[in-house]
Amino acid sequence: KAGVTQTPRYLIKTRGQQVTLSCSPISGHRSVSWYQQTPGQGLQFLFEYFSETQRNKGNFPGRFSGRQFSNSRSEMNVSTLELGDSALYLCASSEALRGQSTGELFFGEGSRLTVL
């Protein structure tokens, strides 16, 4: 099976712009979650999607949003970028059999966003 694929791997934006990141989960995995990783804050949970519905959300401002499509692929969007949004954004998928997560996650390699 192919792993979790994230695109783009690297991107540079300027303050005020917006960005969209894409994540293709492992085939058959219905849950997709997103994390922001920075040296200062570590790994922080952004949100989780299951069957096209957001069922969990972290403590991030409304500038951070996401969605999931019927094929389980997911996108996250950050609007009005700030310097502090520079980070590695990680996507993870999980099987979530019968809708229940187990915490066993399969991560992509991440999208590294630099905001200038």
Add this chain to the structure above:
Amino acid sequence: AQSVTQPDIHITVSEGASLELRCNYSYGATPYLFWYVQSPGQGLQLLLKYFSGDTLVQGIKGFEAEFKRSQSSFNLRKPSVHWSDAAEYFCAVFGPPRRDDKIIFGKGTRLHILP
């Protein structure tokens, strides 16, 4: 609220030496417990997991971890480290499965290997 503490930010060991990375958690019951590893520029990879049963669990790459309920700990061990083990290691907890649960990660321990 759930929390995970990895008290060591950096650890340096010599190649061939044994390794133990510490992890303590706070949770009202026994959560699911995990260790993930992140190599530079990569995503995280699951090393091992504990759901229930035998408190000593084996993982990939020769790692093992022991769950100690009395100490709320889930320490990661390896008898002999290799240079390729240099990476960042994350302990994580996940409450009994509910639809709205989310996994909580520790801050990570960066492992350095001396030749």
